[in-house]
C-alpha cells in the first residue's frame with residue numbers, strides 16, 4: 001500500500017518543544033519544515049537532518065515581512081499540519097507593580113497575533129491537504145478556570161490565543177481545516193524549567209498522538225497533550 005508522507009510546518013523549532021516535534025516527526029517519516037529566527041543558532045535542528053526530510057527556514061514572528069517571505073517560499077506546496085509552537089513567556093516584570101507595556105505588546109504579537117497571521121496566510125497550502133490540521137501551544141496559565149497571580153501579559157496572550165483558535169475552527173470548518181489549541185503540560189524546556197512535570201519526549205509524543213487522531217468533530221476544542229478536553 002502506498003503511504004502518503006505528510007508535511008508539517010513547525011515554528012520555533014530550534015529548541016524546546018519545537019525541536020522535539022521536529023525530531024519525532026522526522027523519525028515518523030513526516031516531511032518537516034522547521035522554522036527558527038536565527039539559522040546560525042539552529043545547530044541542534046540541523047543535526048536532525050540525517051533522520052529524514054528536513055527543511056529549515058527563517059521566520060521571525062514579530063515581523064510581517066518575514067512571515068510574508070516564509071509563506072512565499074511555500075507557494076503551491078500542500079501543508080497537512082501547522083504547529084504554531086513558538087512562544088514567549090517574558091520576564092516576571094508583568095505584575096501590578098512593574099508591568100512593562102512594551103513586553104505585553106510583544107507577547108500578544110508572538111503568542112496571539114502571529115499564530116492567526118501564519119494560519120490565515122498558509123490557508124491556500126492547508127486547503128491542498130486531504131486532512132489539514134492546525135494546532136497552537138496554549139497554556140494552563142491562559143485557562144480562565146485556573147487563576148494565579150502575576151504574568152498578566154503571558155496569561156492574557158494565551159487566553160486570547162485560545163479564543164483566536166476557537167474562532168478559526170468555526171470559520172474554517174467549511175474548508176475542513178481542523179484547528180485546536182493544545183496544552184503541552186508543564187514541560188522541561190528553557191521556558192518550563194528543569195523542575196517541570198514532563199519531559200519534552202512525553203509531552204510531544206502525547207501531542208503527536210492527538211494530532212494523528214484529530215477529527216473535524218474535535219475542531220475548536222481545547223485539548224491536553226494526552227487528548228482530553230480542558231476547561232477553557
Ligand SMILES: NC(=O)c1ccc[n+]([C@@H]2O[C@H](COP(=O)([O-])OP(=O)(O)OC[C@H]3O[C@@H](n4cnc5c(N)ncnc54)[C@H](OP(=O)(O)O)[C@@H]3O)[C@@H](O)[C@H]2O)c1
Nearest residue numbers: 012016017037060061086087137139186187189190191192
Ligand atoms: N514549557 C512549558 O512548560 C510550556 C507550558 C505551556 C505552554 N508552553 C508553550 O509551548 C510553546 C513552546 O514552549 P517551549 O517551552 O519549547 O519554549 P522555549 O524553549 O522558550 O522555546 C521557544 C521557541 O519559540 C521561539 N520564538 C520566540 N519568539 C519568537 C519570535 N518572535 N519569532 C519566532 N520564534 C520565536 C524561540 O526562538 P529563539 O530560540 O530564537 O528565542 C524558541 O524556538 C510556547 O508557545 C509556550 O508558550 C510551554
